Amino acid sequence: MNVFEAAAEAWHTSRRAAFATVIAVGGSAPRSTGARMLIYENGDTVGTIGGGSIEHRTIAMAKEVIDTGQPERFVANLTRDLGMCCGGQMEVYIEPLQIRSPFYLFGAGHIAGALAPLLLALDFLLTIVDERTELITAERFPGCTLRIESPTALAKTLPGGRDDHYFIASHNHQLDQDLAEILLPLTSSWIAMIGSRTKVSRFLVRFKAAGMDPALFEKLRAPVGLDIGAETPTEIAIAIAAELVRHRRQCTRPPLPLSEIPLKAKNHASS
Structure with a gap:
């Protein structure tokens, strides 16, 4: 099962999960831009963005994203930050999967x-x-x-x-x-x-x-x-x-009366 099939199944069954996508790479990295992984609430995954420490960090952050419902992203130097020998850099974007409640x-x-x-x-x-x-x-x-x-x-x-x-x-x-x-x-x-x-x-x-x-x-x-x-x-x-x-949508704003909406009149140049 690929990540998109897994995401569709999670949506249909209301299983909480998050998508992780590599949105930028620099130097030597285990995966290229566009690599994706689906992470479930219990830490199980489908797909990979490179394995090792980068994936461990992604899974940990994905659990937070699932819990809060707010997307996150991080940039990691694979050698300095994660101790990987690749030597490159990866930026990962993690977003919650919108399930059917x-x-x-x-x-x-x-x-x-x-x-x-x-x-x-x-x-x-x-x-x-x-x-x-x-x-x-x-x-x-x-x-x-x-x-x-x-x-x-x-x-x-x-x-x-x-x-x-x-x-x-x-x-x-x-x-x-x-x-x-x-x-x-x-x-x-x-x-x-x-x-x-x-x-x-x-x-x-x-x-x-x-x-x-x-x-x-x-x-x-x-x-x-x-x-x-x-x-x-x-x-x-x-x-x-x-x-x-x-x-x-966690909206707390009261409805805005029309009288409080600022209106800007357009200036029409005369011929």
Whole structure:
């Protein structure tokens, strides 16, 4: 398997990895510009950029890149810095592989139907969970993994993961509460729930009474979606997708009002 096949497989299976590419060489070096290697989170590799100390350093830095999600690059004198006998110099660029983050959507109602194609377009690995066989069909949710079973039973089997996303949008408030109690303690990137402020407030009171760690409450995004005045399922889905993009890009900037955007008038020379 070459590095591109391995990268495609990692993308499809949501396996965390990083690409290392030789972007410049000087003097005698074990590989030329363009050599690539894929490094997995556990340190396993596919391909090579020359072996020895240069690869050991690359693997160590790749693990940091996978952890932070931020690309890095370094320049190494192969003899002075790494003790290799080549005598040349290499510059290596390391970038995280963008994986398909797992997304579990609990509930197959109107909002789920509108949200699913947006999530697929955003490259999420989407699983729909609902007991209602008439709603959870391949026709309504093409390209998704469908789980026709108890949402709480499935939720209890999830191990959690820092790339996982959980969205609670069932047809029953008690089921929503049960799912939140199961999912909030799990490690996740994002967990959200459909609901009004009143519904969310009631849930929080119940969670506190049950002895749940208050720190877990802060994880729950509810009400969910950017505030764009959404009302219809499609509008709500767009608001949720926009919030997900904002979360993925780690954007903290507030929307900029048009009045604050500097406008420069063009000078047109008169003839």
